Amino acid sequence: MVFKFLHAADLHLDSPLLGLAAKSADYAARVDRASRDAFEKLIGLAIDERCAFVVLAGDIFDGDLRNFETGLFFMSQMRRLEAAGIRAFLLFGNHDAENRFASKLKLASNVHVFSSKRAETIAIDELRVSVHGRSFPQRDVTDNIARDYPAAVSGHFNIGVLHTACQGSESYHAPYAPCTVEQLANHGYDYWALGHVHARAVLSTNPHIVYPGNLQGRSVRETGPKGATLVTVTDGGVADLTHHDLDVIRWALSTVDATALQTHADLLARIRETIYEACSGAGDRGLAIRLQLTGETQLHHRLMIDPQSLRDDVAALLATLSHDIWLEKLVVATAPPKRQEALDPTVSGRLASEIIRLSPEEVGAIIEVKLAEVRAKMPAGARAQEFLDGFRDDIPDRARALALALVGDAEDGHASH
Structure with missing residues (x-):
């Protein structure tokens, strides 16, 4: 039977x-x-x-x-x-x-x-x-x-x-x-x-x-x-x-290795390749994708300062595809390239080294002082506290990235003269 x-x-x-x-x-x-x-x-x-x-x-x-x-x-x-x-x-x-x-x-x-x-x-x-x-x-x-x-x-x-x-x-x-x-x-x-x-x-x-x-x-x-x-x-x-x-809708978690990528265009090209690969695995289904950027890259500081710009570029990229695909989330988990301090005796190099040496706790302490000053000038209420709490996890990394990016820009400007 x-x-x-x-x-x-x-x-x-x-x-x-x-x-x-x-x-x-x-x-x-x-x-x-x-x-x-x-x-x-x-x-x-x-x-x-x-x-x-x-x-x-x-x-x-x-x-x-x-x-x-x-x-x-x-x-x-x-x-x-x-x-x-x-x-x-x-x-x-x-x-x-x-x-x-x-x-x-x-x-x-x-x-x-x-x-x-x-x-x-x-x-x-x-x-x-x-x-x-x-x-x-x-x-x-x-x-x-x-x-x-x-x-x-x-x-x-x-x-x-x-x-x-x-x-x-x-x-x-x-x-x-x-x-x-x-x-x-x-x-x-x-x-x-x-x-x-x-x-x-x-x-x-x-x-x-x-x-x-x-x-x-x-x-x-x-x-x-x-x-x-x-x-x-x-x-x-x-x-x-x-x-x-x-x-009928498939989920994908894809890692984009940004190691050694030099330009924003290079990164978008790597993201495009990753998305195409995920789409091919989903067939004719809708695809909901989370992209996680990893690796050591020169682009790290800019990504930390302004992640929204990359999200907008990825959204624009998805709009050009014939596949039914949605970006569920874009996670930036990159790191800056490791610096060789002995090989960089310039003022900007020493400045960058000092910024990198700052521990998350030290940066956090500085941020807490500034947040307290801001909080004192805001109206009372849970909303104000909730607004400030939203910054705590994100600000230290972005502040460090901004400082390093400014040092890099100053060095580039000096070199051009």
Whole structure:
């Protein structure tokens, strides 16, 4: 007997894509629809592949629904599966558990939502399959609930659906429903359909223990392809495991090495190359990119003094591309070239050395004195303090960069005479 099923998790329907939605009204609507569009592609894939059923391993929704239309949309997609004769098995994860609408949805007859009271088993006798699962009763599930999953059904292909931070895979995710790979492997199931961790991972192949990752990346922490896992079962065993990319907007974190670059034009050319490479990896999807500039470069001081000019130039560059791409953030993490003091006995060279010798604490102390003077002349109120606080992290580096740039300009001017 041969059949297929689709394993997905962490849909987070209508979750905002952090760092994008507020950038431009022109594409805000598209960004808002990203999770829905990815889910529609998932349902289309299940229908096209003639899957016997779909497994959704939690976090269907993103916390409290912003409006009930999210639930109506999900219900409509479940009806698409019903019309195609495809069943759906889902459980509620930590985000769903805090959702006030999730448990009230009137889902089609082809959908089974696992109980939050205890783990249960649903058998599909014609396929000789048993699906086991349990929904979260509340957001913070800290017990190892997998221990209480039912024993495997003899003669069936057993699937465990579990929303969990499996040990070693937690990353930045909360440690909910903790368990270990060894524990799951010894439970007797043939396939563990996991959710909660947003990075795709195959933790074991005997038996298969799989995180499909989330369906649509939501921030620059979730870069690269996102989608679902298509599983083919032949004669009671996993014959094939294929990941399908279903995201409609992809995130990229790209490093631009500015080492030894001499001019602003050189830097823009290097940035252009980096962006082209990222676009080629995204295919026809929209691309949200964060660029991080690194390396030792003569351009460092100017970049620190006026980073906005480079941002404007990069934005202008993106506007010339045919690809749908947005700059999520530009991070300047360059450094000045190391100076050889013994080889630079000039006045400007000695001045630059003294500036470099100033520790961040010394510069910060000087800045604090000046900020106190400014604060005394400003009107009372939290806004004034908030305004000044915003300068503290940025000013020391920019002040140092400005001083070094002025020394460099003075040296250049003297040389020209």
